[in-house]
Amino acid sequence: MFKEFKNFISRGNVIDLAVGVIIGSAFTAIVKSLTDDLINPIIGIFLGKVDLSNLVLKVGSAQLKYGSFINSVINFLIIAFVVFILIKIINSFVKKKEEAAPQVNKSEVLLEEIRDLLKNQK
Template sequence: MFTEFKKFIARGNVLDLAVGVIIGAAFGKIVTSLNESIIMPIIGWIFGDVDFSNWFILLGDIPADYTGSTQNYAELKAAGVPMLGYGDFLTQTVDFLIIAIALFLLLRTVNRVLDEMQSKAVEAENTEASAELPTDPQLDVLKQILAEMRSRPEAALKD
């Protein structure tokens, strides 16, 4: 069983997938940081210094012994207050859209490069194929005879 597992792990696809997952996780952290530290503050500034992380709807009562801010989502959540955090959902949605746009642009670029490489390969193949036509000496003689016959059609009829 261990040998089969080693063979499975050694396959290129599994290693490629592992590398993709690791890079994806790192890319996700970068996008989250970009979103939380740059994009959402700009959006908040445009809409009037709004912190989206504190947008929520209370679904229950705040405990009587709660001493924190009633406008802080993280503190209320830690206190166990039931609520809908739609600001956090909005932030995560923007994260997703950034990742989707980045992947779209990356895949579009890769597809264009691959299409260009494929068309160049086809062109090169066609050029090589036309340049590498066999030259048979008998074929050359036949071409000369045909050219001669075309230049003097009346001579060919007399013979």
């Protein structure tokens, strides 16, 4: 059982996933700081309040903390945008590698097909 666990952990994709989770959590902390420390104060200037997380709507004895929800939406949008940009960058590198592959001339392909057909006729 220990050997199976060791083989499982030794796979590259499991280690890559663990690294991704760690980096993702660190990145989330950075985005939360960006939202709380930079974006919210700017939005707060226009709304007349500096801290959006304190925005609360009271309905009876219930408190609806819509300011915290706005913070979460902003965090999500920032993370989604950064992931989108990263994927675009990665895809551009992949396309460049594919383009770097030698291009086969159509006439060469046709000549090879003709050659193969002539070989088969003999």
